[in-house]
Amino acid sequence: MFVLSKSIILLTIILQFISTVLLAFLLLGCIDSSSNYSNVYLINYKFNSSSSLYQHLTLNSNSTTTLSDISVKIGYLGVCLSIDNDLKCTTYKTLDSIPSYTLTFLSNQFNLLNIAQIFKDIVHPHLLMSSIILTLLCLLILCYILLPLPGRLVVNKFGLLVSFLNMMLWGLGAMLQVQSCKSATKLLQESSFGLVMSSNGSRAEIMTWVAFSFISVVFLCMVLSNWIDFRTKRVANGGKV
Template sequence: MVAISMIWFFTKRMPRIFALAFNLISIFLLIFLLIGCYNPSNQSTFLVKYKFDDNSPFYTIIEKSYEKSNTTLGLEEVIIRSGYMGVCIDNIPSQYSSYNNMTTFSNSICYARKNLSSVPLYRDLEIQLSNIASSSSKTQSSVVLNILKLAQLTSVNVIHPYVLMATVILTILMFLFILYVTVPKLPFKLAVNKFLLLLSSTIVLTWGIGAMWTHVGINASYRLVPSSSMNIITVKKGKKAAVMAWFSFAFLLLDSVVLWLIFLRDRKSLKDEIDNVPCAQNRYNNYSSDSSTLHSKV
């Protein structure tokens, strides 16, 4: 009997359980997307990957620029990944740690997105391509390229994490509210259900803008950086991050649709119950009148 009651309980609340499942999947996707490139273990979830193009005619100039000092030898092979919360530098030369007095060496290292200008690699990766004489004066100005600065600009100025952070917080709140209305015999369920409709629609709109912003930022870097760097730097789009962004949006949209369908179903059931009340009352009145007529005849 208990098993039947449990089956009936879950069957009756299956739409809300689906909403909880969609919401939970969205939370995990959004959190993993947010912490991408925050540490080396999560650097596979990157938005954009930068590296020097070894087929570029300028590649030999870059090699010679890094060969001028033992501290920068081999840095032309580094791979830099930009994420929402940080920037990861991979394929760092093994001798770099010894020349920079690093106590521990790792082939990969990640930094917070706003703390890059103070690290030694930021200065060491800066290369001077050529000196160009100014037409207005006899002084020469150098053309400087910093691949790590490009990655920092992507994370700080192009793709911001704030919309994603707000979406994560709101999605967690929505999960708690859905859990609240799923538990039976709790007060204020009607008000919470109405609030859930507003909250779910807001989240879908917010992360819809965020996902499109991410898509545009990734593609802008992919198209602009190689051309603006004279094809010295190649750019690869983070397909995993893009898929996670759009899949999380899809699950949030499904969540909102399920909540709206539940609300409309409940409204229809309530309307049917209200419509049936006068009918029952009329039948009762008819029976009462028939009974009184019968008694009068008797």
């Protein structure tokens, strides 16, 4: 029983560490032009050159850039602007560091990055940040349980509670993230009458659900570990709890 419990805890630590890394990269997506960050985005949008309204859209810039060469990727904390394969990424707080490209559509002007700022108010990173904190806390608890330290049984029960809260919290966060991205994508395309094409980031969505799956497995492993401790204690007490 003791060896089995240790093996379960070790497996749980590995899964919890992977979950922490996935959630951290999900949070930091689009804050840097490196492919490790820029390819982790929630929404990617660009202009649809086949739209009948495309001819009424002009870029107020002296460059030779065409609208079809511009795309914007949006993450939890950052934005990436791609122009002629030149990628520039920044956080929302330093959004002014990216050159402003103003568009004119039927005498109305708007900034290309205004859509990203609106999306920031739709998908908040608070649930993700909270889940990362709980994941790190659970990882520390698991490392404590693995070591021959006093109070292991009590800490194991506390770890079960933390893993349950983390599973429920990120389950809610994952559903809200996916639903918000799909709704924003649909709304963006319909409100622009097909002038803007948008798509959800498949890598971010995969990372979201893989992290949730691992967090769920961690909770189940914690349940099994506590059950083994309960059985061991019961046998040691001669069948009495």
